[in-house]
Amino acid sequence: MPTKEEVVQALKKVIDPELGIDIVSLGMVKEVDTKNGSVEVTLELTTPACPFRAQLKDHAEKVLKALPGVSSVKVSVVARVLPSRAGEKILPGVKNIIAIASGKGGVGKSTVAVNVGLALAELGSSVGILDADIYGPTVPRILNVKVGLANAGDKIAPAISYNGVKVMSIGFLLQEDEPVIWRGPLVANAIRQFLTDVEWGDLDYLIVDLPPGTGDASLTLAQSIPLTGVVIVSTPQDAALRIATKALNMFRKLNVEIIGIVENMSYFVCPNCGHVFEIFGRGGVKAACERLGTRFLGEIPLSPDIRANGDLGKPVVIAAPRSESAEAFRKVAYEIAGSVSVIAYKRGKDSRG
Numbered sequence: 001m002p003t004k005e006e007v008v009q010a011l012k013k014v015i016d017p018e019l020g021i022d023i024v025s026l027g028m029v030k031e032v033d034t035k036n037g038s039v040e041v042t043l044e045l046t047t048p049a050c051p052f053r054a055q056l057k058d059h060a061e062k063v064l065k066a067l068p069g070v071s072s073v074k075v076s077v078v079a080r081v082l083p084s085r086a087g088e089k090i091l092p093g094v095k096n097i098i099a100i101a102s103g104k105g106g107v108g109k110s111t112v113a114v115n116v117g118l119a120l121a122e123l124g125s126s127v128g129i130l131d132a133d134i135y136g137p138t139v140p141r142i143l144n145v146k147v148g149l150a151n152a153g154d155k156i157a158p159a160i161s162y163n164g165v166k167v168m169s170i171g172f173l174l175q176e177d178e179p180v181i182w183r184g185p186l187v188a189n190a191i192r193q194f195l196t197d198v199e200w201g202d203l204d205y206l207i208v209d210l211p212p213g214t215g216d217a218s219l220t221l222a223q224s225i226p227l228t229g230v231v232i233v234s235t236p237q238d239a240a241l242r243i244a245t246k247a248l249n250m251f252r253k254l255n256v257e258i259i260g261i262v263e264n265m266s267y268f269v270c271p272n273c274g275h276v277f278e279i280f281g282r283g284g285v286k287a288a289c290e291r292l293g294t295r296f297l298g299e300i301p302l303s304p305d306i307r308a309n310g311d312l313g314k315p316v317v318i319a320a321p322r323s324e325s326a327e328a329f330r331k332v333a334y335e336i337a338g339s340v341s342v343i344a345y346k347r348g349k350d351s352r353g
Ligand SMILES: Nc1ncnc2c1ncn2[C@@H]1O[C@H](COP(=O)(O)OP(=O)(O)OP(=O)(O)O)[C@@H](O)[C@H]1O
Pocket: 102, 104, 105, 106, 107, 108, 109, 110, 111, 112, 133, 138, 211, 212, 264, 265, 266, 300, 301, 302, 303, 304, 306, 307, 308, 310, 311
């Protein structure tokens, strides 16, 4: 029968694929119990949406079963989301802030923001979504909530949607008929003030749906909100991808971390015959990610259930949770969570020295 130390030693063979570091050194091994030939271990992941959750658990089980004198193995997996924003003054209770951006309009930013938020929340993460589209809020409509200025003490209460997701719209900053000048410190200050006026509570992930394009509004917002990083949504057409690449370079210039790129409206599956039509050519975004040295976050099919359910106020992750579309959003959500964990780990390491 191995000792606890020997169990821990053996678990050093399990490497986190994101970081290339073993799970013991990463501090993921929380509890080790050994008695009468049975070993029980608890692993703590850096996000419940870890894309390698099953792989890490399987590998740990294999390693432990191979130890001499072990007859039964139980590996439990828990998660605590790693913060990428430790030490931030604005919204210190929000561990990660993820902006969703695009080079041009209509590529599915809001749809991705909402379904990814819901997918993260369904695994138990606390999630908020901030609609920062100054050209008109869409998130409250997609989620079928009324965002109002209800009070929570001296703060503004967000609306609560499916899976407990909190929703707020930056539209409240904008006075009707008043032209908004999206430049300068005044706007930045107003946005930061508004953000802190909202009662977000403690959040693992705050997702910010930015306005389309890389005009003043998006850039000012991206710089006023202290972000973990930005996810770029693109469709597979060459032109769209070129514009997305431009956006990516612009964010890089502003020192906004790039979490990765999502390909939306990637392919179409015929509901009658199941044939896959790659209407705009598939795989362009993935190739571009390799070229640009950024993470490919996955592809979402062009699908009637995504549009229809979004319009009905019930996003596909909720309306048809087992559909191919919902599963595609989940995969993207886990990739985002993985990428954010890596950023958080690196930032933590930098600040630890
Ligand atoms: N994968 C998809 N399959 C089918 N329809 C989609 C898909 N993604 C988005 N749509 C639909 O396309 C339209 C535009 O999507 P959405 O509003 O999310 O884009 P956006 O990038 O946020 O647009 P805007 O630039 O106006 O903010 C919506 O009607 C939405 O339901």
